[in-house]
Amino acid sequence: xxxxxxxxxxxxxxxxxxxxxxxxxxxxxxxxxxxxxxxxxxxxxxxxxxxxxxxxxxxxxxxxxxxxxxxxxxxxxxxxxxxxxxxxxxxxxxxxxxxxxxxxxxxxxxxxxxxxxxxxxxxxxxxxxxxxxxxxxxxxxxxxxxxxxxxxxxxxxxxx
Numbered sequence: 001x002x003x004x005x006x007x008x009x010x011x012x013x014x015x016x017x018x019x020x021x022x023x024x025x026x027x028x029x030x031x032x033x034x035x036x037x038x039x040x041x042x043x044x045x046x047x048x049x050x051x052x053x054x055x056x057x058x059x060x061x062x063x064x065x066x067x068x069x070x071x072x073x074x075x076x077x078x079x080x081x082x083x084x085x086x087x088x089x090x091x092x093x094x095x096x097x098x099x100x101x102x103x104x105x106x107x108x109x110x111x112x113x114x115x116x117x118x119x120x121x122x123x124x125x126x127x128x129x130x131x132x133x134x135x136x137x138x139x140x141x142x143x144x145x146x147x148x149x150x151x152x153x154x155x156x157x158x159x160x
Contacts, residue, residue: 003030004084004115005077007069010035011043012149013054014131016123020088021061023117031064032080038070044132044156053149074109084113090124 006024010017010033024031033054037047045053047068058064069076077085085105087098095116102114118124126144135141135153142150 001029002027002084003032003080003082004028004086005032005034005073005080005082006086007034007036007073007076009039009041009043009128010050010054011041011045011128012050012131012145012153013057014123014126014128014145014149015143016088016090016119016126017128018057018146019119019123020086020117021057021064023119024086025061025064027115028084028086029063031061031086032082033058033064033066034073034076035066035068036073037068045152049152053146053152056148057146072108074105074112077112078109082112084115087114087116089116089118090127 054066
């Protein structure tokens with residue numbers, strides 16, 4: 001069985017992320033969306049909130065699931081029995097970081113491949129960071145995120 005891990009912070013999940021997920025789902029028999037609890041970033045949403053937003057988005061992909069993880073991604077991938085890690089590349093600027101990470105992961109766990117996929121070009125400029133900035137200032141993010149995520153962003157920014 002071909003199994004991949006699609007890791008990220010997903011703070012929040014965007015339509016670009018979902019596009020990459022759809023591409024992974026066509027290539028693999030099983031996809032585990034891995035939400036990083038501690039990515040070194042300061043997330044707006046807790047890992048549990050991110051999972052709650054993500055899980056309804058998995059409905060079109062019956063062979064996909066979502067879990068939170070801690071520690072090294074390659075250790076998690078090995079423990080899950082995955083043969084690959086999927087990473088989305090939006091622009092050339094993503095490549096250098098992702099390339100270095102893939103080489104380190106290969107050094108740590110040679111049996112787990114990293115596969116880069118590009119989302120649809122209409123999502124190439126969209127990032128969770130930009131979506132949060134737009135939402136923070138009351139902008140419409142409906143084009144960039146699923147409805148449940150747009151509602152969660154609105155509620156989060158109404159809190160404080």
